[in-house]
Amino acid sequence: MTPSRERASTALLTDRYELTMLDAAMLSGTHERDCVFEVFARSLPGGRRYGVVAGTGRLLELIERFRFEDEELTWLRDNRVVRDETLDWLADYRFNGTIRGYREGELYFPGSPVLVVDAPFGEGVLLETLVLSVLNHDSAIAGAAARMVSAAAGRPLAEMGSRRAHEQAAVAAARAAYIAGFGATSNLEAGRTWGIPTMGTAAHAFTLLHDSEEDAFRAQVRTLGPQTTLLVDTYDVHKAIETAVRVAGTELGAVRLDSGDLPVLVASVRAQLDALGATKTRITVTNDLDEFAIAALRASPVDSYGVGTSLVTGSGAPTAGMVYKLVARKDETGSWIPVAKASTGKASIGGRKVPVRGFDRVGVASAEEIHIVQGREALPKGRPLHVSLMTGGVADDRHLGAQGVEAARRHHAIAREELPESAFRLGRGEPALPTEYV
């Protein structure tokens, strides 16, 4: 058994058919045809008003590690996945193409070309699965997170869903939620890898471990100080609050409620804390919240939210539904030709595209304009949406690591500000901006 089941090479995190297509294209000599692959979503899930692009920075790092080392080549040979000639080609594989796309944190709409890969067919086709895995997962989480941030109307939110997601997906989910405006995560690896602030207090097990709730509270306050958050719903909430204030004093940082009928409970907890003189003690709630439950608590004296399950599962839309399609290729004479499939209900729009966000006279976003270009037309008016992500196989450093996450979070906040107010309605409806092909 290898020490790590997650390998440094990302080359096998892909579908077998990417390699067999390469194999067949090499035999027909078409693998070197220059191609344009485009990532887009046909629709937004669940009648949402906008989507949030996330995963880009993570993806660029994974593409840089998309290399076929001896171990990968041996496995492919032993399993006769491709011919020997193709294995030789894979041994030298390194993505040398160009990737442009929406900035991480940017909003997207149906048809938005969120990522565009320019490369010979063989180089570009291999990336399909990895590109979609990362963008579909991370964008699904970010899209749900953004709605929760709106619903919270300025109150802080913490991500705490690691236990409801695959252990590595959990790290990516914490990252996506932070980009969309969450303030912290419970996940330590997300703190280490992406520089996201981490938080956490105690579980019911900690109270149950001790001979009494009071013993448990004393142990926690002794270690973490009176500014800690005490979990008060293991037995009886109101008795627990009495104990909590007795143990920590009126300087107690916060109490956490993880069960019960929250609107009613929160009001009575606030009244009790105030009566005990703990007027600055905050109330944090964490009981199976989603954007609708958060919105329903807007009038309650809640100070912060912890969100788990619904966040890491995309609140009903666990994948963003983006696809990776060939939209243009060179023919034998070296001329670009747009291509598109005609499949029932899944037709695509061929050609290279330049997207811009259009604005009305008072500076509110009014349209997602997608210009289908032939050559070097003048840049259309509006805010250009494509930025350079990778050139000649080298990622632009600004998008990587913790600094990329911070940049994406800042950009997301700006892009949201541009939207019309109707975009923040939680109910089902049309996308906040119409997509216009020009």
Next chain:
Amino acid sequence: MTPSRERASTALLTDRYELTMLDAAMLSGTHERDCVFEVFARSLPGGRRYGVVAGTGRLLELIERFRFEDEELTWLRDNRVVRDETLDWLADYRFNGTIRGYREGELYFPGSPVLVVDAPFGEGVLLETLVLSVLNHDSAIAGAAARMVSAAAGRPLAEMGSRRAHEQAAVAAARAAYIAGFGATSNLEAGRTWGIPTMGTAAHAFTLLHDSEEDAFRAQVRTLGPQTTLLVDTYDVHKAIETAVRVAGTELGAVRLDSGDLPVLVASVRAQLDALGATKTRITVTNDLDEFAIAALRASPVDSYGVGTSLVTGSGAPTAGMVYKLVARKDETGSWIPVAKASTGKASIGGRKVPVRGFDRVGVASAEEIHIVQGREALPKGRPLHVSLMTGGVADDRHLGAQGVEAARRHHAIAREELPESAFRLGRGEPALPTEYV
């Protein structure tokens, strides 16, 4: 940037509060109290009739890698997560406890104690998040997969949802689907790491790359042989089939349909293939299938199914909702005492449990019996559900790697055979077996 973002150590794939609870327990001296932690689900999602335990083998390997190396300790110190004394304890940490639980592939019901961790509090509490991440994700996928396998009524199924899931979750999803009866996956890493058969043919991009559909089919057949599967819905299905049989001959292995109104389309495709003499050419369909769409195709001449999105997202239930609860601990005198929280709607049942599956006179499973035991009572009648998974921190080899996956797949098939027929209804309803506490 480190070469691999996924680290060999799994110790930070956890929630911050697991470490702060340890920190506080060390100060109160309670971290060495012997404890029993239990994993169970309060309910089955979406009115399903049974759940499928998956992830166990993967989890045991991750627990063996749960070690705090210099890099982890430095990060925890720099971020002041716990006190220095606790860091010293973590440096020596190695899980030395005992884990028993349901065999991987086993079925479970509300309250089934699917995993039981016996360890001092400090050792056991640290594993909560990792245990739940793995079991909640993998069991969600296996639960959905098992329903699809029933719906397919003997026809083979292939997993091809990698692009709709986080890139590492995709590998685990392929593994879980295989345990629940899928026959193959498109994911190459799942093939390499877990020994699962891989499959795949071609995407629309491959057809669009070529100057004509015929060129594309010729290239594929030349490389993969006439037994390959040709994708026939890029432009016009019936023209494509004509071309496919002309190019590959009547020995053509299969055609794949990825769009359209399948029940109608499949029948006309079968008629066309037969008329062309390709009577042995199979039809595989892959268009947004879930268990209900698969069941609806039961009367159509489909030969195999490829399932993506709905499988890797748990078909409406992307997480299994299992929790990790302290159910018993020793007190100061060394006596075991059952513990349970009383939180509204989330109460738990304390005490150590021995689960067995009860049967009726004709050998059909009739109940999930959970015996709450005090000491060494006689083993109750029925099929015992707990097996040894880890002893003194060492995993039982039979559950690990590819052999563990094969064993889980075999066991799952046997456990399914025991259920009453009503368990395989797809509609919402009660669990197939009642959970009885004895």
